[in-house]
Amino acid sequence: MRFFKARLPQLTLLPSLVLVAVSVYGFIALTFVISLTRSRMLPRFDRWEGFDNYARVWSHPRWEVAVENFAIFGLLYIGGTLVIGLGLAILLDQKIRAEGALRTIYLYPMALSFIVTGVAWQWLMSPDLGLQHAFRTWGWESFSFDWITQSEMAIYCVVIAGAWQASGFVMALFLAALRGINTEIISAARMDGASGPAIYWHIIIPALRPAFLTAIVVQGHLSIKSYDLVVALTRGGPGFATELPSTFMYEFTFSRNEMAMGAASAVMMLVLLTVLIVPYLYSELRHGR
């Protein structure tokens, strides 16, 4: 009984730990094991292939496209949401009238899934139905926006819709952080004659470091997990021009009955995630000390 009492705090963690140990680490381990087998439609553990599936993934033209797209998408998506989010947060922080309403408008896309907005986005981007059609009907005959139909440009449409969804959240992160900055330092700098931009550059933005870190990590993992976005917008097309690692994994595991290859690609995504996340976790843990 005394043992139980002394260990009470740790024991309350136990249910969560068990759940996460099984549903996260257990399943990751299982995925790794499957990636070494010859599983097709269902997991099978009767034939082992070592790392062959990894080689098959890396030599597949779709994976090549997926990795290339991921580099473009990841950089532009993370960079874009950071710039837009920070910009909007700074502007909103200028004692703006109707701040509440504007903030809600920027934030609401976070509330919606792409099952809800997918069709609207497809329309907006489609040259026959969407923005191009609308502007031309209104008299701007030379207006052109048909990226979604072009293999080289379609991935940028995915970036636009992604930025639309997540920029508001980044804005909220930065706005919250801006509101948390000690105003005395800023007035002191102002007294010393520092200009507005200089104050932002030298004092405020450095003070936002933790918010940057959170934003980069949240956006980074969203960019790796992005799946609904692509499926709703382009279904990976034209051709497979907008393939991402996440759509590759789903497609191979479930549509093509190449579960082992799908698992291998999942493991590589996890490795990528780990590279991205572990430094963040490390710093999270250090600041808690």
Added chain:
Amino acid sequence: MTKYLTRGVGALLSMTALSAPALADEVEVMHWWTSGGEAAAIAVLQEDLQARGTGWVDMAIAGGGGDAAMTALRARVVAGNPPTAAQMLGMTVRDWADEGFLGNLNAVAEAEGWNDVVPPAVQAFGTHDGEWVAAPVNIHRPHWVWANAGIFEELGLSMPTTWDEFFAAADAIEAAGHVGVAMGGQAWQEATIWEAIVLSVSPALYEAAIINADMDALGSEGIVESFEIFRRVLGYADPGYAGRDWNLATAMVINGEAGMQIMGDWAKGEVINAGLTPGEQVLCAVVPGTDGAFLFNTDFFAMFDVGEDAQAAQRNMASAAMSVSFQETFNLAKGSIPARTDVPSANFDVCGQTSMADLVEATEAGTLFGSLAHGHGQPASVQAAYLDVVTQFANSDMTPEAAAEALVASVGGAL
């Protein structure tokens, strides 16, 4: 609200109990027919079953042409909780039968003489080791040309029977200010056109290069030629076709925006929905050079191996799905032809009657093949290897020679 909350609490409390497995007198059916004529047809089956005293629990999951449903099905089966029946295409039936999850329908099949009325090529997918495991409900033919009758009349065109005529017609249509060929932009739509072209080059080439995945045939002149024709067809599409759904492309033909579309007979559903008659306002003909041959794809209700007590309901469902009256109603709504060859053709339109006659002819001539684009040519992994190359070709400036080479590499890697 309170009612739902209590129900929820109840559900949560009883959560240790297995989700009610289909009761003895009902069937749980997984499918992706959620709309239009298909949903109406499913409703007919539901009523038929109700009349036989069997209830219907619906597990529809739409999306990705059945992909979403097949993913969910896998989760259900892995959990040890399969539905009574699931809609599937031929190759998928084979996959599930190979894994040993499907039940045995021989009792119904023998009593009702399925072997005598279902074409052998369809039987090959519905049976496994001589046992019936799935009930076929239709036969689709994916290689049709649909054309706007108004435009054709105005320009004095008739339905093309050779590719030269096809391109001449497309030129004339374009010259008159319409889109020559309405295209949709997904891999399966592009493959639907390409496989029809391969068949038009020669049925023997289709058999060798697609059904047998013969490497020599895949790298042959015939395949290069098929890509050359495909490239010319693509030239008549409008620039905005990427990502377009097939039914929007059909709508372009219906409203005269475009002259022609190459699409399966399900396009008829759109024509009928628009209040028109296939064969009159919208003309139909098989893709040039493919008369006498027949590509098919069939929707099956695969029956899972369920417990003893659920088998009666399952057999009821198989029997209802195979009844002459259901096959007629269903296929009139869906645009396909019955999987049974003994359904009267009188109520079908011209295009449907053509299909029914051609099916018999092609069966005898040995030119009836499963459609690659629609899950009856190769298993999923190999099929995807073909589609990768076809869609890459359609969406880039790849040469026909390079496409044939890529096909050899891609299919070779997936086998």
Added chain:
Amino acid sequence: MAADMRRSVQRGVVYLVLVLAAGFFLLPLVAMVFTSLKTMPEITGGAGFETATILSPPRLWSFEAWGLAWSSACIAVACEGLRGYFWNSILLVVFAVSISVALGAVNGYVLSKWRFRGDSIIFGMLLFGCFIPFQIVLIPMARLLGLLDLAGTLGGLVLVHVCYGIPFTTLFFRNFYVTVPDELIAAGRMDGAGFWQIFTIILVPISWPIFVVAIIWQFTNVWNDFLFGASFAGPDTRPLMVALNNLVNTSTGTKAYNVDMAGAMIAALPTMLVYIVGGRYFLRGLTSGAVKG
């Protein structure tokens, strides 16, 4: 004067940028709302509507599509609209959110105020769970639910959402409680309060901003989930997003775009409402913990 002019020009530019950005963010919503209120001929640009575009307001206002989507649109064999599924989702959200938030709150409390050897490693391991792609857990989770006899039940679906919600809720609460002075806990102990009393009497009352953040986050995720709902729910417990998907994703038949859009709006209303009502507190919650260095 000149300085005043410059200032008001500057303000003007700031407002202009903010309003343009708002316009961009509102585009899809405007398109959806307008389409849901139009009649089909106007959407497809039929006779008399040649100049109609996706962004032009309805000329003939019609609320019919909303009624259809709510209670009588046909999805496969049932013509009952989205109504029934709405309650399934609400039930799911109530259980999944309350359990995952409660567990996260306790975890955060222990990990910040009852430090023990190895606690940060445990926290780190929990956190990594935030980042797992859901597609890879589908098949193993299905097997697990099958083994637990939870396949196809509401309980099973709740369990899945709790598993993948805990990492996030733990992160929120732990980062919030780290900023609460330890003296508060020490004072509570001096007064003889035990583990649970300190939590419920001292911490919970001051935690509402982070509760709001965690609830909004979880509510949105669970409500918007399609993958788990489609794979693990039974016929009677299928959530709204699965039904919406079935309504919108049609392979044949003329699409009733106005009904599709009305259905999408109905499905989106609860989460949008949560953001609109809770947005202010969401920001306050983020300020008070989640992004503090």
